Amino acid sequence: MPTTVELIRRKRDGQELAPADIAALVEGYTRGDVPDYQMAAFLMAVFLRGLTKAETCALTEAMLHSGAVVDFSHLPVAKVDKHSTGGVGDKTSPALAPIVAAVGVAVPMISGRGLGHTGGTLDKLEAIPGFRTDLSLADFRRQVERIGVALIGQTPEIAPADKKLYALRDVTGTVESIPLITASIMSKKLAEGIDALALDVKFGSGAFMKSQAAAQALADSLTSIGQAMGKRVAARLTDTNQPLGKMVGNALEIAEAQQLLRGEPVPQALRELTLDLAARMLALAGRADAVEDGRRLACDALASGSALTKWQEIIAAQGGDPRVAEDDRRLPQAAHETVVRASQAGRVTAMDTEAIGMAAVVLGAGRLTLDSPIDPAVGFSMEVKLGDCIAAGDALVRIHYNDDARLPEVVRRLSDAIAITAD
Amino acid sequence: MPTTVELIRRKRDGQELAPADIAALVEGYTRGDVPDYQMAAFLMAVFLRGLTKAETCALTEAMLHSGAVVDFSHLPVAKVDKHSTGGVGDKTSPALAPIVAAVGVAVPMISGRGLGHTGGTLDKLEAIPGFRTDLSLADFRRQVERIGVALIGQTPEIAPADKKLYALRDVTGTVESIPLITASIMSKKLAEGIDALALDVKFGSGAFMKSQAAAQALADSLTSIGQAMGKRVAARLTDTNQPLGKMVGNALEIAEAQQLLRGEPVPQALRELTLDLAARMLALAGRADAVEDGRRLACDALASGSALTKWQEIIAAQGGDPRVAEDDRRLPQAAHETVVRASQAGRVTAMDTEAIGMAAVVLGAGRLTLDSPIDPAVGFSMEVKLGDCIAAGDALVRIHYNDDARLPEVVRRLSDAIAITAD
Numbered sequence: 001m002p003t004t005v006e007l008i009r010r011k012r013d014g015q016e017l018a019p020a021d022i023a024a025l026v027e028g029y030t031r032g033d034v035p036d037y038q039m040a041a042f043l044m045a046v047f048l049r050g051l052t053k054a055e056t057c058a059l060t061e062a063m064l065h066s067g068a069v070v071d072f073s074h075l076p077v078a079k080v081d082k083h084s085t086g087g088v089g090d091k092t093s094p095a096l097a098p099i100v101a102a103v104g105v106a107v108p109m110i111s112g113r114g115l116g117h118t119g120g121t122l123d124k125l126e127a128i129p130g131f132r133t134d135l136s137l138a139d140f141r142r143q144v145e146r147i148g149v150a151l152i153g154q155t156p157e158i159a160p161a162d163k164k165l166y167a168l169r170d171v172t173g174t175v176e177s178i179p180l181i182t183a184s185i186m187s188k189k190l191a192e193g194i195d196a197l198a199l200d201v202k203f204g205s206g207a208f209m210k211s212q213a214a215a216q217a218l219a220d221s222l223t224s225i226g227q228a229m230g231k232r233v234a235a236r237l238t239d240t241n242q243p244l245g246k247m248v249g250n251a252l253e254i255a256e257a258q259q260l261l262r263g264e265p266v267p268q269a270l271r272e273l274t275l276d277l278a279a280r281m282l283a284l285a286g287r288a289d290a291v292e293d294g295r296r297l298a299c300d301a302l303a304s305g306s307a308l309t310k311w312q313e314i315i316a317a318q319g320g321d322p323r324v325a326e327d328d329r330r331l332p333q334a335a336h337e338t339v340v341r342a343s344q345a346g347r348v349t350a351m352d353t354e355a356i357g358m359a360a361v362v363l364g365a366g367r368l369t370l371d372s373p374i375d376p377a378v379g380f381s382m383e384v385k386l387g388d389c390i391a392a393g394d395a396l397v398r399i400h401y402n403d404d405a406r407l408p409e410v411v412r413r414l415s416d417a418i419a420i421t422a423d
Numbered sequence: 424m425p426t427t428v429e430l431i432r433r434k435r436d437g438q439e440l441a442p443a444d445i446a447a448l449v450e451g452y453t454r455g456d457v458p459d460y461q462m463a464a465f466l467m468a469v470f471l472r473g474l475t476k477a478e479t480c481a482l483t484e485a486m487l488h489s490g491a492v493v494d495f496s497h498l499p500v501a502k503v504d505k506h507s508t509g510g511v512g513d514k515t516s517p518a519l520a521p522i523v524a525a526v527g528v529a530v531p532m533i534s535g536r537g538l539g540h541t542g543g544t545l546d547k548l549e550a551i552p553g554f555r556t557d558l559s560l561a562d563f564r565r566q567v568e569r570i571g572v573a574l575i576g577q578t579p580e581i582a583p584a585d586k587k588l589y590a591l592r593d594v595t596g597t598v599e600s601i602p603l604i605t606a607s608i609m610s611k612k613l614a615e616g617i618d619a620l621a622l623d624v625k626f627g628s629g630a631f632m633k634s635q636a637a638a639q640a641l642a643d644s645l646t647s648i649g650q651a652m653g654k655r656v657a658a659r660l661t662d663t664n665q666p667l668g669k670m671v672g673n674a675l676e677i678a679e680a681q682q683l684l685r686g687e688p689v690p691q692a693l694r695e696l697t698l699d700l701a702a703r704m705l706a707l708a709g710r711a712d713a714v715e716d717g718r719r720l721a722c723d724a725l726a727s728g729s730a731l732t733k734w735q736e737i738i739a740a741q742g743g744d745p746r747v748a749e750d751d752r753r754l755p756q757a758a759h760e761t762v763v764r765a766s767q768a769g770r771v772t773a774m775d776t777e778a779i780g781m782a783a784v785v786l787g788a789g790r791l792t793l794d795s796p797i798d799p800a801v802g803f804s805m806e807v808k809l810g811d812c813i814a815a816g817d818a819l820v821r822i823h824y825n826d827d828a829r830l831p832e833v834v835r836r837l838s839d840a841i842a843i844t845a846d
Contacts, residue, residue, distance in 0.1 A: 004594075005593075005594060005595070005596050006596075008467075008595060008596035009596040012467065012470060012471065012596050012597075035459075035460075036458075036459065036460035036463075037458075037459035037460045037462070037463040037591060037594070037595060038463070038594060038595055039460070040459075040460035040461070040463040040464040040467075040595075041463040041464065041466065041467040041595035041596055041597060043464065044431075044435065044463075044464040044467035044468050044471075045467050045471070045596070047435060048435065048467075048468070048471045048472070049471070168460060171427075171428060171460070171461060172428070172431060172460055172461055172463075172464035173428050173429075173431035173432040173435050173464060173468070174435075174464060
């Protein structure tokens with residue numbers, strides 16, 4: 001068995017490691033036998049030298065098996081999930097999960113919290129009074145068996161190697177590596193016991209991957225590793241050059257997702273992305289013959305109200321107040337509103353979506369470290385979108401806020417983030 | 424001030440860091456504010472991305488000033504040292520230091536211990552009964568002032584950043600990096616308060632750098648950084664495709680160095696390398712007009728006996744028995760001898776010098792970790808050199824040993840290390 005230093009040196013020199021060696025490294029690190037400093041050197045070598053497909057598979061497999069893997073093979077229906085690489089204003093999951101489950105496909109969904117400029121599904125769900133995302137793995141399994149869908153946070157049993165590796169990557173400048181991102185995402189998703197996975201890989205000013213080419217490379221890597229590990233995987237790329245939909249902020253986004261579930265008007269981009277992902281999930285699950293079929297089934301679930309009913313079931317099953325689903329005013333409301341207005345007339349030519357996300361963090365809607373508290377009520381309503389022609393004094397963003405002191409900084413950031421060009 | 428993660432990311436992306444940023448990183452690491460895992464990621468990024476000359480200078484400077492820097496500027500003579508990158512059988516230092524000091528140039532020499540296949544000057548010196556290499560920096564300074572030369576080990580005050588960084592590089596696969604090696608060597612050497620430095624960079628089967636090109640690159644880097652820091656530096660390359668001289672092992676090598684000092688016959692390569700390095704040191708010191716001049720002065724110091732007298736002064740000053748200088752039998756002697764013989768006739772066409780060094784470690788003459796004990800008496804006498812024509816049954820190596828149990832492994836390794844090709 002090669003020593004840890006030998007494995008670091010081999011990767012440093014661009015050699016391919018054997019799957020058993022990668023497994024030993026991950027197991028040793030998870031147990032604490034391989035120290036952080038050796039793993040840090042290895043991660044930097046991987047960052048700069050890359051991993052082959054076989055190595056990425058081995059890493060994913062080792063991280064997956066560092067913890068519990070849920071088994072849903074006894075369920076007669078297909079199990080499908082969706083993963084997004086993170087956007088601003090992306091509230092598709094709370095709409096998508098009930099739509100797909102209403103059509104009869106199981107959705108065992110383990111989501112994350114917001115960090116930095118991107119929001120997180122868990123924070124949004126927890127804006128619903130009483131809603132619990134910290135179910136045990138046993139309760140998660142029982143709920144999926146009973147109502148076909150559950151939305152929870154990563155439990156300590158799932159992929160502990162990923163938790164430890166992610167924390168180390170964060171402080172060693174080794175986050176933005178396609179094979180490391182792939183293994184991190186896929187190890188957690190495959191632990192859910194799914195048969196198939198729809199991927200929404202973001203690009204643009206609000207995304208981790210700024211260029212479409214980088215997003216495509218990540219999508220290809222995720223698809224290829226997922227398929228190599230025996231899952232059906234489909235990926236789409238989504239532009240994040242402006243927030244998705246109108247609302248940014250936890251309760252505000254739940255309200256917008258519910259508007260979609262209730263069949264009320266929502267921005268076209270949000271509705272399109274949600275239906276497209278639902279259609280892909282249904283096709284992957286074999287519930288629809290093709291994506292077009294899946295889209296029709298998803299539209300039917302919205303039109304018939306069955307998706308909204310499923311959403312109410314989810315809320316009730318996870319301890320929340322199901323009356324929220326029909327009444328957005330039961331969600332936390334910010335005490336104050338103010339409007340950021342255009343200082344000149346012109347066309348909205350660009351948005352720095354990441355900066356808008358960071359303005360939401362400053363407002364209290366997001367967090368910079370995983371233990372900072374968030375305010376579920378605060379956020380933005382985007383009053384313009386890219387390409388809009390506006391007059392001086394027109395509303396750009398409505399801010400829903402509780403804390404006066406944060407407002408000047410938030411307004412400054414929002415004003416800087418929206419480019420208006422005189423025609 | 425950029426954060427540590429930002430500095431890691433910049434180096435990872437191939438950017439040049441500012442001297443102040445490198446200084447802050449080294450200071451933070453030495454104090455313990457920058458954790459090992461961040462420094463490990465940084466070192467791997469440096470390994471794979473390199474450092475510019477300005478960055479290597481800044482790193483050397485920061486490591487140098489992490490501890491005490493000896494000041495010999497009040498001495499009226501030049502202060503010169505030699506550094507070798509490590510060979511097998513290289514006993515030049517114990518001969519060179521008294522030769523150069525006898526000519527009237529100060530030699531404040533701080534040496535290392537053997538590690539792995541290469542021997543270390545400190546271990547050799549400590550084979551002399553009573554000889555102390557652990558002088559304080561104050562005693563070191565006083566001895567150089569009094570007799571013009573001292574040979575000690577690295578004290579805790581000298582370049583503590585290098586000690587901590589070297590230990591980390593050793594376990595993170597980041598040893599073989601020219602800028603990191605350069606900063607490690609030069610930070611320690613410049614702390615001695617020298618004006619000039621002769622470098623002996625080894626290449627070949629016994630060296631860290633196997634190829635002449637890699638050795639030349641290291642020599643160029645060391646010279647360039649030393650000169651940029653205001654020192655006179657000259658480097659030579661030395662072939663290590665066989666051990667230097669005849670003897671390998673601590674007391675055996677001191678005996679061979681003493682034979683050279685006493686004007687007795689020693690292998691030509693040993694005498695040549697010693698005189699060449701002495702000549703370069705004297706020329707760098709300005710004591711000789713050119714290397715040829717320096718060589719004449721060094722030969723005179725040997726012929727007149729003044730170098731041997733200086734050697735006796737050194738031994739006496741550092742607590743050893745100065746009668747050793749004239750009588751090798753006062754050095755520790757191994758209890759047993761045995762001879763490894765040629766199994767076939769032919770020509771000695773290759774030696775794996777690193778393997779011969781590792782055989783010496785197995786015998787007890789060297790160490791794999793810095794805390795393993797060594798036996799000063801044991802070692803080899805090389806009975807053949809490259810190109811020799813031999814008959815079957817001729818002696819290849821004479822083994823001086825104390826422990827029967829280690830012998831079969833040592834014999835096997837030596838037999839494998841010497842290639843004999845039938846003509």
